Amino acid sequence: MARVVLDTPLPQLDRLFDYAIPPAIAEQVVPGVRVTAPLRAEGRLADGLVVDVGDTTEFDGALTPLESVVSPARVLAPEVWSLARRVSDRQAGSANDVLRLAIPRRSVAVERKWLAQGSPRDVPQLAHPVAGYEGGLIESAVDGGGRLALRSLPGVVELSDGAWVGRWAVTLAQAAVRAVISGRSAIIAVPDYRDQEQLEAVLRTVAPAGSVASLDARRTNAQRYAAFLSCLPQPDDGVSTPRIIVGNRSVLYAPAAKLGLIALYDDGDPLFAEPLAPYAHARDVALVRQQQQECAVIFAGHTRTVEVQRLVELGYLSDVAPVPLVTPKVVPTAAQQRQQAGDGGRVPSAAFRTAAEALLAGPVLVQVARPGYVSLLACRRCGQAARCTNCAGPLQLASSHAVPSCAWCGRLVGDWACSECNNTTYRMVTRGSGRTAEELGRAFPGTRVVVSDGERPLTRVDDEPRTLVVATRGAEPIAAGGYAAIILLDGERMLQRESLHVGDDCLRWWSNAAALAAPGAPTVLAGVGGPLAQALTLWQQHSYAAAQLQDRRALGFPPALRVASVTGRPAAVQAALDAAEHVPIRDVLGPAPVPADGPRTLDDDQVRAIVRFEYAHGDAVAAALRGVIVRQATGARRPPAGRRRGRPAPTLRVKLDDPEIL
């Protein structure tokens, strides 16, 4: 008898099915292999993964025999299955959806090669103490399953091959090497590929060759599948070699042999929020996995998220600061006058003087607000903003030679005409970094101005003086030797965003930029005062997080409480709220019409409700909501009338702990 998880999007099939094992393939049916299995009717086959093999079944009925074994690669490790099950239960979602994130699509050629050759073994081991912290503290945490909220070292360092990286990357790489030396794997999750490149650069110098596997989304599926397979036990003898596995948020599901350490860098970055169902945040996945496998966990970064601060205050994580304490030199300028020269009045005079002086010594970074990830379009003749012909959403260009697409409904709009003047040519509207660069170029004559933004990010700049680097937040290049000065320019504008966590976000953007300064080089925060400026100046981000947490407790906002958002047609949302009645929740906000600033669906009458509940009742709330999702999928049929084109919107979408909600 084989217990199989089937690959199907149907919530009602999100459980294990028992199948008989035909004698002909009995030897190949082992836990973790991909199989095909008949489902319901003869001739209908579903893909699946063997979770385990046993003698007894709970199912009273004749077991259907498995159809075939797809390949001998055991791609579903037992602990990854437990993780997928636990995470999906927590999120009121399907284990299937988690497995899709955990296991890359199969590539036959890659797999054949791996089955024939296996992966590198007998990784040579080199010792590297973790520098910058109390001696042996991080090592003993890694060895003993410790849980740390680690304040990263600000600053950049030069590696033996001449590359410059943030010091945070060195700390995490050294901790990971420590785990590998003691015979266990380490998973390091970073927000994006630029962080990943730094980490990989350090690992090339401190980690044994062949011990690092990269699972980020930038690689092709074949490359990712090869890296994934290299983490599995050897195909011939089942012996596993510990690895350092680095990647983006989905690396937390990697099949790590004997997992000893999970580390996240900058857990406040929105890229750690999974946009795919069941929407589990990497931080939560890390915590679940750490509990299941009793390994060490490190949340490192230049700021402290409110979520991590909560765990520190609960005593679950230990707050660890560098010894000796290293802090950048931050200069607030809230009350100062603005320079009136040809810079558009945006640069306070103190910042202007600081930059002018520092430019003689080395590169200077100017951080500006981001105009948006993509450039929007406007009519070339009359300047009217270009809108979607379908839903009136703003049109954008993903790249310079793409067809414009709608930011709301995603539709490609190849036949656009201006709604005002009927003109059919458009231009890109770029504001922000480009304009600022122009202005600053005039303000600092004789200076080379380079721009780094979301579309064209620079990874690094050299230590040439008279170089002004204008970067949107999050796209700051690393300067060799660190910047001679850093000017944080659009603080006020960044703070204008309407969100519960603007303050946290701004402090994170500023702190991450300040961490790129050369030792002793000034960072000027322009035009912002108050507790945020104070937290940055004193390099006490954890104090700000503590104060924020205090506020959230008073308001009953996450992470003081947990929240579930329920979106769908009014009847479906009401069904979910009725189910929540039987569970100890705190309260319900709404239902209210779905906020108009979000993506507009063709479906008009969608509403959203927010359920607030205590951490202790998370399982009960998730189970109740899951029950409604299953009932919605099986019970009442979709309304036959008024059928619309396109994908049928799910009748109910449930997101737990959505960071964007308030």
Add this chain to the structure above:
DNA sequence: AGCACGCCGACT
């Protein structure tokens, strides 16, 4: 999702 089972109108 598909597909089978099941209980009411117009046909040989």
Add this chain to the structure above:
DNA sequence: GTCGGCGTGCTC
């Protein structure tokens, strides 16, 4: 009397 309508329910 039966063929078939698609509402309802299940998938090892």
